[in-house]
Amino acid sequence: MSLYSVQKFLYQLNRDPKVQQRYRAERDALLAEYELDDEELAAIRDGDIGKLYVLGANGQLLMHFAPLLGMPWAEYLEAMREGVRRYGPVRAGIYAMTTSTDDKVAGL
Amino acid sequence: MSLVYAGVCSHAPGITGRAHLAEPALKDAFHAEFYRMGEALAATRPDAIIEVGAEHFGNFFMNNMPAYAMGMADRYEGPIEDPEWLGIAKTRIPGNAELSGRIIRSVMQEVDLAFAEEWRFDHGLIVPLHFLTPKFDTAIIPVNINCQGPPLTPLKRAWAFGEALRTACDSVPERIAIIGTGGISHWPATPDSGMINSAWDNEFMARWCRNDRQALLSYTDEATYREAGQGGFEIRTFISVAAAARGRGEIRFMQPIPVFAVTCTLAHMSIL
Numbered sequence: 001m002s003l004y005s006v007q008k009f010l011y012q013l014n015r016d017p018k019v020q021q022r023y024r025a026e027r028d029a030l031l032a033e034y035e036l037d038d039e040e041l042a043a044i045r046d047g048d049i050g051k052l053y054v055l056g057a058n059g060q061l062l063m064h065f066a067p068l069l070g071m072p073w074a075e076y077l078e079a080m081r082e083g084v085r086r087y088g089p090v091r092a093g094i095y096a097m098t099t100s101t102d103d104k105v106a107g108l
Numbered sequence: 109m110s111l112v113y114a115g116v117c118s119h120a121p122g123i124t125g126r127a128h129l130a131e132p133a134l135k136d137a138f139h140a141e142f143y144r145m146g147e148a149l150a151a152t153r154p155d156a157i158i159e160v161g162a163e164h165f166g167n168f169f170m171n172n173m174p175a176y177a178m179g180m181a182d183r184y185e186g187p188i189e190d191p192e193w194l195g196i197a198k199t200r201i202p203g204n205a206e207l208s209g210r211i212i213r214s215v216m217q218e219v220d221l222a223f224a225e226e227w228r229f230d231h232g233l234i235v236p237l238h239f240l241t242p243k244f245d246t247a248i249i250p251v252n253i254n255c256q257g258p259p260l261t262p263l264k265r266a267w268a269f270g271e272a273l274r275t276a277c278d279s280v281p282e283r284i285a286i287i288g289t290g291g292i293s294h295w296p297a298t299p300d301s302g303m304i305n306s307a308w309d310n311e312f313m314a315r316w317c318r319n320d321r322q323a324l325l326s327y328t329d330e331a332t333y334r335e336a337g338q339g340g341f342e343i344r345t346f347i348s349v350a351a352a353a354r355g356r357g358e359i360r361f362m363q364p365i366p367v368f369a370v371t372c373t374l375a376h377m378s379i380l
Contacts, residue, residue: 004170011169015188015228059297059338060164060256067193073126081299094258094338097299106302106366108129 003056003092005035009044010052010061013068020068049076050083056092074108110278112152113285114353115145115376116316116346117240119161120296121231122368124195124238129367138372141361142239145374149240154285156204156247157240158211158273159233160349162255162290162342166230174222175261176269178215179250180208186229194231196238201229204247207282211249214276219269236289253348255290255341263325266344270351277352288349290342293335294370300337302366308336309362309371312343317357317375319350339370353377 009031012019022030031041043051047069052062066076081101090096099105123142127135149157166188168174184201187194205225212223227250229237237244253269254260261269277284292312293305315323324347332340350357355378364371 007165008169008171011165015166053298058165058256063297064189064193067190073122073129077299077301084299094333095298098295099300099303101299103299105300106369108302108367 002035002037002040006040006044006052006055006057007061009034009036010057010065014061014064048083049079051087052083053080053095054083054087054090056090056095058093059095077108110284111274111286111353111379112154112283113149113376114349114355114379115149115374116288116349117142117145117236117374118291118368118370118372119232119235119289120294120368120370121189121194121235123235123372125193126367127195130365134363134365138361138363138365139239141374143242145360145376146240146242148376149285149287152285153283154246155282156207156249157285157287158249158251158277159236160251160253160286160288160345161232162345163232163252164230164256166228167224167226168252168254170257173254173257174252175254175265176219176221177224177252178208178212178221179203179227180205180212180223181225181227184227184229184248184250186234188228188230194235196234199244201234201237201244202247203249207247207280208249210280211273211276214279215269215272218272218275219265221269232289236287240287253344255344260329260341261344263327263344263347266347267321267325267351270348273348274352274354286349286352288345290345291340292343292346292371292373293337294339295337296339296369301369303337304364304366304371305336306364306371308340309373313357313359313362313373313375316346316350317359319354319356319377321351324350350377354380
């Protein structure tokens with residue numbers, strides 16, 4: 001259920017400017033409204049794309065968090081690779097990595 | 109009237125958002141052919157375009173995920189994504205609630221589908237429209253097939269949905285075009301982004317072009333995931349269009365552009 005809450009947060013963040021505004025202005029109060037464990041809470045609070053990727057956040061939700069954090073595409077891809085280096089393989093979902101952390105598939 | 113045009117196309121956000129990172133000549137050739145597809149579509153004078161996309165949690169989430177949903181509003185908006193990231197400015201897209209309602213009532217005779225009186229277009233719908241109806245002056249009837257959050261609708265149901273769309277189009281006096289968007293093999297939004305299985309793509313499009321129902325429906329999600337990535341689940345939209353059009357397909361453009369994460373594909377199908 002907890003990964004579900006991570007993804008629900010990302011869904012609401014991506015589509016609702018008010019949630020984006022609250023993420024900037026009152027992050028802790030916003031995140032308290034979701035059933036997140038400590039690891040998930042820290043990953044969202046710190047904008048840790050790599051950890052969120054490893055936790056199994058759906059890529060179609062996660063990829064929009066990156067521009068919100070001011071992160072260009074190439075950095076987003078590298079953040080996910082760095083997540084796998086630091087925390088191990090993707091733990092859930094359908095967005096697993098099959099390439100190596102050294103690969104740059106499209107040159108990025 | 110009935111269907112006046114049927115086609116399929118890629119919808120990857122990189123097509124517009126990462127255009128500057130692609131090899132310019134290849135990108136320009138693809139974009140030019142995409143615009144030409146829009147001109148061919150316009151020449152058939154459609155009153156509305158049914159755009160069958162594969163949503164990516166723009167409107168629908170796992171708290172209440174329809175297998176099939178159709179928009180029923182007079183106007184929509186998009187893109188839901190950061191306009192700078194996608195390379196498409198926020199805009200209004202015209203709809204036709206009354207026509208949607210008639211089509212929905214007809215489709216419901218065969219396939220249960222959800223309707224939505226609000227819909228914010230994500231890249232799955234608005235990237236194709238950026239090229240096909242660049243002035244956003246043609247009524248769009250958005251359709252979503254859930255290709256993201258398993259359990260996913262079986263391919264045979266995507267076919268039945270396409271047949272029901274055709275019956276609905278045949279039942280209204282308006283001239284209707286249908287466009288399926290998505291696919292084919294891809295591993296989007298992961299470090300694998302840019303991986304492409306060209307052999308798989310070629311085989312799938314060969315089956316699509318000859319409108320081989322049995323071959324199109326023989327894919328399993330397990331094999332598709334393994335060979336064509338989670339993005340491969342979006343073949344459902346192409347399958348629906350084949351079922352609706354009943355004709356033979358012709359490829360207008362089909363080239364891998366890895367920085368866009370897909371084999372960029374444009375094809376249309378004759379209507380029988």
